[in-house]
Amino acid sequence: MFDVRKLVATCCLAGAAAAATPAAANFHFAHINRVMSGQPEGDVQYVEIVMDTTGQQVVANSKLAAFDSTGTFSHVITTVGGNVASGNDRPWIMASEGFAAASGITPDFTFSTAGGNGLIPQDGMVCWGKPVTQTNPEHYVDCVSYGDYTGPDNSHTSSPHPLNPFGRGLVRTGHFHDSAQDFSCEAPAMPRNNAPQTGNIAAQIPCACGDGGIDDGEDCDGGDDQACPGECTIACACAVTVLCGDANDDGEIKATDALAVLRAAVGGEGDCPPVRCDVDGNGSILASDSLRVLRAAVGVEVELTCPVA
Numbered sequence: 001m002f003d004v005r006k007l008v009a010t011c012c013l014a015g016a017a018a019a020a021t022p023a024a025a026n027f028h029f030a031h032i033n034r035v036m037s038g039q040p041e042g043d044v045q046y047v048e049i050v051m052d053t054t055g056q057q058v059v060a061n062s063k064l065a066a067f068d069s070t071g072t073f074s075h076v077i078t079t080v081g082g083n084v085a086s087g088n089d090r091p092w093i094m095a096s097e098g099f100a101a102a103s104g105i106t107p108d109f110t111f112s113t114a115g116g117n118g119l120i121p122q123d124g125m126v127c128w129g130k131p132v133t134q135t136n137p138e139h140y141v142d143c144v145s146y147g148d149y150t151g152p153d154n155s156h157t158s159s160p161h162p163l164n165p166f167g168r169g170l171v172r173t174g175h176f177h178d179s180a181q182d183f184s185c186e187a188p189a190m191p192r193n194n195a196p197q198t199g200n201i202a203a204q205i206p207c208a209c210g211d212g213g214i215d216d217g218e219d220c221d222g223g224d225d226q227a228c229p230g231e232c233t234i235a236c237a238c239a240v241t242v243l244c245g246d247a248n249d250d251g252e253i254k255a256t257d258a259l260a261v262l263r264a265a266v267g268g269e270g271d272c273p274p275v276r277c278d279v280d281g282n283g284s285i286l287a288s289d290s291l292r293v294l295r296a297a298v299g300v301e302v303e304l305t306c307p308v309a
Helices: 004-025 099-103 255-265 285-295
Strands: 030-036 045-053 063-067 071-080 089-095 109-111 124-129 144-148 170-172 183-186
Touching: 030 124, 030 144, 045 124, 071 109, 089 099, 255 285
Parallel strands: 089 109
Antiparallel strands: 030 045, 030 170, 045 089, 063 071, 063 124, 124 144, 170 183
């Protein structure tokens, strides 16, 4: 016997499926293509998305989210405020407020990095999509992990790229659902917006930094590098230790340093930078600074607080 209720239910399900399919496909076919998580100097972060086919432009209300080095959700960096122009292999970009000045192009969407809101600079994961549960990486369209990320695998990435995108960019070169294989260091970075226009951002940290070996131009290659144990900076240079009051940089505070500070105070010749000679940190090198250095030289307990370089 013909069952009208079954026919109506079948039609409703088919209609619902047909209605749901475009909605599910109008932003999903895309991937993270470029990432920069910051610069030692300047507010420069970005995530470039590339649409794999046409019809993937409905990106309004999608989220860019940061996960820490253990894979734990940290925060939503930004919620996208509009859609973009469609196109096969067409890019669009979300970027920090300092991006435009650094790259020479205007980002499609801008976010603030104030208060640690941006990407996690050195060891973490960034994900983009319209998650049902924003703490679950599986609910995003794509994720990229980098640096010393030790979080669990997910369907987007099974191992982090060993280099973090701080001071240089990462660009996609493969599609293996593995950040270590899918990305390469990019210097200079060449991010693109939806126009599309291509920017250019010079690397502040070489791509070789962090690759496990000391290359030309590097003092060291990691925080525990034997070249300067525990003092290797993120730029693969040994940290410079400045002794406040040591005017001639010989590693000791002596009466001759007090004399050098006094000469600087009265406008005499000699190299006596504030990081060594402005020992009270007031912004000027004065005769009183010389007296403080002399007291320190003869063993009198005195506080020396030079400005940071």
